[in-house]
Amino acid sequence: MISAPLAERMRPKTLDEYIGQEHILSTDASLRRALDSGMIPSMILWGPPGVGKTTLAHLIAKHLNRPFHTLSAISSGVKDVREIISNIDKGGLFQAKGTILFIDEIHRFSKAQQDSLLGAVEKGTLTLIGATTENPSFEVISALLSRCQVYSLVEHTKSDLLAILKNAIQQDSAFSLKKINLVETSALLRISGGDARRLLNIFEIIIGTFQNEQDIEITNDLVMKNAQQSLARYDKDGEQHYDIVSALIKSIRGSDPNAAIYWLARMIEGGEDPKFIARRLLISASEDIGLANPNGLLMANACFQAVESIGWPEARIVLAQCTIYLAASPKGNAAYMALNKAQQAVQETGNLGVPLPLRNAPTALMKELNYGKDYLYSHDFPGNFAAQEFLPEELKGMNFFNAGSNAKEQEIAKKIQALWNKKYEN
Numbered sequence: 001m002i003s004a005p006l007a008e009r010m011r012p013k014t015l016d017e018y019i020g021q022e023h024i025l026s027t028d029a030s031l032r033r034a035l036d037s038g039m040i041p042s043m044i045l046w047g048p049p050g051v052g053k054t055t056l057a058h059l060i061a062k063h064l065n066r067p068f069h070t071l072s073a074i075s076s077g078v079k080d081v082r083e084i085i086s087n088i089d090k091g092g093l094f095q096a097k098g099t100i101l102f103i104d105e106i107h108r109f110s111k112a113q114q115d116s117l118l119g120a121v122e123k124g125t126l127t128l129i130g131a132t133t134e135n136p137s138f139e140v141i142s143a144l145l146s147r148c149q150v151y152s153l154v155e156h157t158k159s160d161l162l163a164i165l166k167n168a169i170q171q172d173s174a175f176s177l178k179k180i181n182l183v184e185t186s187a188l189l190r191i192s193g194g195d196a197r198r199l200l201n202i203f204e205i206i207i208g209t210f211q212n213e214q215d216i217e218i219t220n221d222l223v224m225k226n227a228q229q230s231l232a233r234y235d236k237d238g239e240q241h242y243d244i245v246s247a248l249i250k251s252i253r254g255s256d257p258n259a260a261i262y263w264l265a266r267m268i269e270g271g272e273d274p275k276f277i278a279r280r281l282l283i284s285a286s287e288d289i290g291l292a293n294p295n296g297l298l299m300a301n302a303c304f305q306a307v308e309s310i311g312w313p314e315a316r317i318v319l320a321q322c323t324i325y326l327a328a329s330p331k332g333n334a335a336y337m338a339l340n341k342a343q344q345a346v347q348e349t350g351n352l353g354v355p356l357p358l359r360n361a362p363t364a365l366m367k368e369l370n371y372g373k374d375y376l377y378s379h380d381f382p383g384n385f386a387a388q389e390f391l392p393e394e395l396k397g398m399n400f401f402n403a404g405s406n407a408k409e410q411e412i413a414k415k416i417q418a419l420w421n422k423k424y425e426n
Contacts, residue, residue: 006204007197010168015059019167020052020160020196024151031151035063042121042128044106044136044145047153050195053131056153057102060129067099073108074271074312081116088125099126106130107139108273110311114141121147155194162189164196165203175207179215187223244270245280248323252281253288257327264323274315278304281322292332292406299325332406345395352392385419 012018015025015035024031034040040060045053061068071080088099101117103109120126121144128148132139136150156164162185169180192199206226210216244266251259267277278300285300303322307315376388389396403413 005201006168006172006174007200009172009174010164010200011055012059015063018052018056018059019163020156021056021153023154035060038064040064040127041149042147043149043151044130044132044140045151045153046132046134046136048133048155048194050192050197050199051153051155052196053153054102054104057100057129057131061100061102064098064100066127068102069099070102070104073103073105073113076103076113077311077313078113078116081113085120085125088120100129101126102129102131104131105133105273107132107134107136108275108311110315111141111309113311114144118143118147156196158189161192161194161196161199165199168200168203174204177214178207178210180207181215181217183217184220184223185218187220188218191223245272245277248277249280249284249288252284252323252327253331255327255329255331257324260323260327261320264319268316268319274307274312274319275304277319278307278322281319281326285326287336288331288333289326289329290332290335291412292330292408294408296326296329330406330408332408334403334412345398349392349394352394354392387420 015032018025023029026032031040031043045056047053057070058068060066069084071084084101106114117128121128128144130136130140130148136145136148140148162182165182165185165188169175169182188199188203191202206218206223207216209226244263248260248263248267251257251263264277268274282297282300282304285296289296299322303318306318310318378384391398403410
C-alpha cells in the first residue's frame, strides 16, 4: 500500500532530475558552478512554499557526497545545535568534516538560536543550508546572513508544473494501471498557485476519486467540481491558518479569554509561526482595544519583541499572557474608525492644500508668500492651547473621531469638547 503523498514520492533523486530554478541551477548559473567545483558556501534558500527548497538541500548533499543532518526550527533549539556541532568536532555523529546542516524554516529560530550557529559556520565546521519563506534580511540576524549566500527560489512556471505533473503520471506506480489524459490543465495550474507540492497532492486526491475507472480525462470542469472537497482535504492546514487566527481575534474582540486561549493553543499545536501570532495580537491591540486601554498596544509590542528574542517553546507563555490580557481589556475601535473616515475623505477630496499658517517657511521667499503667517504657537497660550483651524478649508469643522461607549474614549471626547468648546457628537 502506498502511504506517502505523491509529492513525496516524486522528489527527484539527482540534480539533473530537478525541475525549475534555472536561474541558479543551469550550467552557467552561480550555484551550479559552485556545486560542480565541489565547494559551496553556507546559504539561505529563500522562496515560497512548494518550490523545492528542502529537495534542493538534500540533492546538494547527495551531489557533493557530504554528510547531511537536518533540524526543524519549529522543534529544535540551541541545545540541539550545540549537540550537533560537538558531535561533528568529535567525529562521532558523521565521522567526517564537510557536514551540511539543513535547518528548515530558519526564520523561526530566535536570535539566540541563530547566534549558536555563528562559530561553526565561520570556522567551516559545518556548511549551513537554511530554508525560509520569509525575507532573510528581516528574519536572519546580520552576523549570520553576512556569512551566507542567499539564493532566491521562484514559483514554478507553467511549463515547470506541467513537466512535474507529466512525470508523475508516467513514473508513479499508483497511476501505472490507469490511462490519464490531460485534456485541460489551466484549473489545476491556477489552484496550485505555483506550488508543485500542492499541485501533485491535489491531483492525487482527484485521481483517487476514480478508484474503479481506468480511463480518466482531466478537464477544468472535473477539477473545479472536485476542487472544494480536494482542497479541504489537502489544504486543511492552510485553511485553518486563516480560520483559526480569525477565531482567535474574534474571541479577543468578544472579551472571551477562555475561547481565545483555546484558539491560541490550537495554533501553537499546529506549528504556527509565533511571530505571525504576535503580529496578529499587535493588530488586535490597536484595532479592537486602542484608546480604551492604550497599555494593550504596549503589552502586545512587548510580546512581539519577547517572542522574537526567545523563540519556541518559551514564547508560547508570552503569547498566552498577552492573549488573556487583550481579551480581558475594555474594547474600543474609535481610532481605527477615525482613520477609515479620514482616508475616505482623502479619497473623495484628493490632495487638498495645506493651509498657509501650517506650512513650513524655511526660506525668505516662502515667508513672503505668507507660509506660516498667522500660525498660533500653542505653547504661548494658557493651557498650551490656541483655537485655530488645522484642516483644509474644504473640510473645516469636520469630525473624524467619534468616541465609543467605553470610559476611556468618553474621557477623551470630553477633553476635546472642553478644548474646542463645541458639541462633540458620538
